[in-house]
Structures are given as C-alpha cells and as structure tokens.
Amino acid sequence: ALLEANGNLSCRCAKTTRTFIPPWKYSSIEVWPVGSSCWRQEVMIKLKSRERVCVDPDTPWVKKLLQDLANLRKKEAPH
Amino acid sequence: ALLEANGNLSCRCAKTTRTFIPPWKYSSIEVWPVGSSCWRQEVMIKLKSRERVCVDPDTPWVKKLLQDLANLRKKEAPH
Known part of the structure; x- marks a missing residue:
C-alpha cells in the first residue's frame, strides 16, 4: 500500500x-x-476566478509563498 | 473584485x-x-484513500509539514 501510487505515476x-x-x-x-x-513536487494555485495554474516550485516567489504558508500561521497565533 | 469573497465568507x-x-x-x-x-487559515490533507481531513494549522506536526513543503524543495534542487 505504501508505494501503491508508483505503479501509476501521474503528474x-x-x-x-x-x-x-x-x-x-x-x-x-x-x-x-x-x-x-508524480516524480516531482507539484504546486497548483487555484484562483478565485476558478482557474487553476501550475507554478514552478523552483521559482523564488513560489518558494517564498510556501514559506509564508508555514510562517504566517505562527505570527497569527503567538502563544 | 479584490474583496469579492468577503461578502460570502465560507470556511x-x-x-x-x-x-x-x-x-x-x-x-x-x-x-x-x-x-x-475564511477568517482563519485552513489546511486540508487529501489522502490516497480519497478521504479529506481538515487539520489544525496550530498543531506542531502540521506546522512542520508546511515547513517541509517549502524546505524539501530546496534540498532537491541545489543550485
């Protein structure tokens, strides 16, 4: 079960x-x-317009976006 | 358009x-x-079993997961 997806890789x-x-x-x-x-990480941005856009995870602004998803949370909930 | 979702907030x-x-x-x-x-950040994990699970973004393992999404990418693509 652990590698079940590998027989049917689909990006x-x-x-x-x-x-x-x-x-x-x-x-x-x-x-x-x-x-x-998929063999690579995939990042999809879903727009309010319902469009879906695949973005390159190696692009600096996408890296920053992923960082922000993790970090913004911390700023909002200081304990 | 910028705040169009705010009239209809739905978590x-x-x-x-x-x-x-x-x-x-x-x-x-x-x-x-x-x-x-939604007024709060929402994090949903989609399982291979097709189940969808909403997880608490304040939970340490979820914070770590979000960090890893950003950081693993860097390790894979050292330039």
Whole structure:
C-alpha cells in the first residue's frame, strides 16, 4: 500500500509557469509532495476566478509563498 | 473584485483534527490562506484513500509539514 501510487505515476501539471500571481487572486494552494503521485513536487494555485495554474516550485516567489504558508500561521497565533 | 469573497465568507472545515497522519497516506495538501474565503487559515490533507481531513494549522506536526513543503524543495534542487 505504501508505494501503491508508483505503479501509476501521474503528474497533474503538463506545464508550469514562473509568472508571478498576486496573492489577492488566490483561493487556495494545493501541493503534491514528491512521489505521492508524480516524480516531482507539484504546486497548483487555484484562483478565485476558478482557474487553476501550475507554478514552478523552483521559482523564488513560489518558494517564498510556501514559506509564508508555514510562517504566517505562527505570527497569527503567538502563544 | 479584490474583496469579492468577503461578502460570502465560507470556511471549508467544520472541525479540524490534531491527530497525526503519516505522510505516506497523503495525496496532496491544500491550504486556504487567511481571508481568501475564511477568517482563519485552513489546511486540508487529501489522502490516497480519497478521504479529506481538515487539520489544525496550530498543531506542531502540521506546522512542520508546511515547513517541509517549502524546505524539501530546496534540498532537491541545489543550485
């Protein structure tokens, strides 16, 4: 079961963009970790317009976005 | 358009869990930033079993997971 996906690897993103997308356009960000169903990490931004955009996880603004998802949370909930 | 979602705020997660979910069960992780459609950040783990689980973003293992999404990428692509 652990590697069940490996017999049927399927990536979601045929192509990715490096073009910056301003955060106010986002509805959500979905991330598929490496190996969960694809050989590479995939990051998809879902826009409020319902569009879905695959972005390149190696692009600096996407790296920053992923960092912010983890870090913003901490700032909001200081204990 | 910028604040269009604010007239119709809707959170996805009626309740969240703090129970650890082992990473090999994940298909993907979807994150809704604060204010995109809900007053709080929402984190949903989609399992390979097709189940969807809302997890508490304040729980240490979830914070770690979000960090890893950003950091693992760096380790894989050293330039």
